[in-house]
Amino acid sequence: MSTATRPDATIPGEAAPESLLRAGVIVPFIAVALIWGSTWLVIKTQLGVVPPAWSACWRFVVAAVGMFVLAIARRDSLRLDRTGWLVAAGLGIAQFTMNFQFVYRAEQYITSGIVAVLFAMLMVPNALLGRAVLKLPVSRGFIGGSLVALAGIALLLLHEVRMAPVGRMAGLGIVFTLCAIGSASFANVLQATPAARARPITTVLAWAMAIGALADALVARVLSGPPVIDWSAPYIAGVFYLAIVGSVFTFPLYFGLVRTMGPGRAAYNGVLVPVIAMALSTLFEGYRWSALAASGAAIAMLGLVLALRARNPSR
Numbered sequence: 001m002s003t004a005t006r007p008d009a010t011i012p013g014e015a016a017p018e019s020l021l022r023a024g025v026i027v028p029f030i031a032v033a034l035i036w037g038s039t040w041l042v043i044k045t046q047l048g049v050v051p052p053a054w055s056a057c058w059r060f061v062v063a064a065v066g067m068f069v070l071a072i073a074r075r076d077s078l079r080l081d082r083t084g085w086l087v088a089a090g091l092g093i094a095q096f097t098m099n100f101q102f103v104y105r106a107e108q109y110i111t112s113g114i115v116a117v118l119f120a121m122l123m124v125p126n127a128l129l130g131r132a133v134l135k136l137p138v139s140r141g142f143i144g145g146s147l148v149a150l151a152g153i154a155l156l157l158l159h160e161v162r163m164a165p166v167g168r169m170a171g172l173g174i175v176f177t178l179c180a181i182g183s184a185s186f187a188n189v190l191q192a193t194p195a196a197r198a199r200p201i202t203t204v205l206a207w208a209m210a211i212g213a214l215a216d217a218l219v220a221r222v223l224s225g226p227p228v229i230d231w232s233a234p235y236i237a238g239v240f241y242l243a244i245v246g247s248v249f250t251f252p253l254y255f256g257l258v259r260t261m262g263p264g265r266a267a268y269n270g271v272l273v274p275v276i277a278m279a280l281s282t283l284f285e286g287y288r289w290s291a292l293a294a295s296g297a298a299i300a301m302l303g304l305v306l307a308l309r310a311r312n313p314s315r
Contacts, residue, residue, distance in 0.1 A: 025261070028253035033269040037276025039246040040112035041284055043104060045238035049230040052104035053220035055239075058229060060096050060216055062243035064209035070248060071202040078203055087196045088207040095187035096212025101219060102180035109173030111287055116277035117156055117300060118177045120270035121149065125185035127264035133189050136262055141306065149303025155296030162292075188263040191255045201252050201259070209247070275301065 046055035071078060080088060106115050124146050130136040157174060190196055196204060220227070230236075257266040278297065281287040289297075 025257065028257060029269050030272070032250050032254045032257070033272035034276060035245055035250050036269075037116065037273045038280060039242055040107075040116045040273075040277040041280045042238050042241055042246070043107050044112060044285070045234050046104065046242070047108055048235075050228050050235065051220065051224035052108065053101060053216065053224045054228050056097075056100040056104050057213060057216035057220050058239050059100070059242045059247065060209050060213035062239060063096075063247040064206060064213050066244050066248035067202060067206040067209050067251075070252075071200070071206045074200075074202055076200040076202045078206065080199070080203065080207060083195050084199050084204065085207070087190065087193075087199065088204050089211055090190050091187050091196075091204065092208035092211030093215055094183045094190070096209055097215040097219065098183035099180045099187065100212075101216065102176045102183065106173045106176035106180060109169045110177070111281050111285055112277055114156060114278075115173070115177050117153060117274040117297070118174065119181060119184075120274045120300065121146070121153065122181055122184060122188070122270055123264055123267035125181060126188050126267045129185055129189040130192065130263045134192060134262070136264065138264075142264075145303050145306030147303070148306055149300045152296045152299030152301070152303055155292055156300065157296075159290055159293040159296060185263070188258055188267065191258045192263045197259050201255050205251055205255070 046052070046059070050058075068078070103115065127136070127138050127142060127146075131138050157170075191204075217227075254266065254269070257269075274297070278287060282289065
């Protein structure tokens, strides 16, 4: 069983200084960033004929099936005890229902690149919740770097509001994104708790995705009415890409990093995600880089890198 997906007794936040250089860490770290950088763009194919709530539901129906297949192929037990069910339920509702319901709605109002940039700040609530729940330290350097990054993101948001075609609707997209970040952060820290780390990731994720898909269906039925699906090739291809590549492949890798590195450091892959997402947004969505946006992106990346260096135990 690989180190990225097995229950691990390592205490979050106490990885060796060279941990980011090990293949077992750096390979999944980069793979997750590359794939999640592309998913922000693919989500756009899910918005149109099908209400966002139902698109999120179809994604995790397929993802849940795929994760159960992966768990069975790995010969991981599908059984959970009472605590395991609580972890799976909390993860499913926070990560696979609330987080994605908010993300899909956010992309109706702001570009996928901007949503990705905002999500780069997941490392901030992850670190703060990690300190509150798991007693992990937060250094002054990390706080300083995060403040620099926030200044850069403020410039990006100012650019987005100016460029948004519909008045103040970009602000609504930002609010949805912040709600998604809060939900994702709760799920990240939950995965780093001893209760979650004592159980196979694939088993917890399979049941969490199933629970999340069911909750997504209930939300979609209430908010958007009867089920709706688009049988066009781009839509179906998007569903399977987001479900299999963007979820079944990446979430075991990412939560493996959360368990071994701690939620704050694992979220550092967000340094790469917005760069990839905004480059793709430029190519396929016509995103325009003004001096304001370019400056904001540069400052945000600088702040995130400073925060990363501050959190590295070797610094």
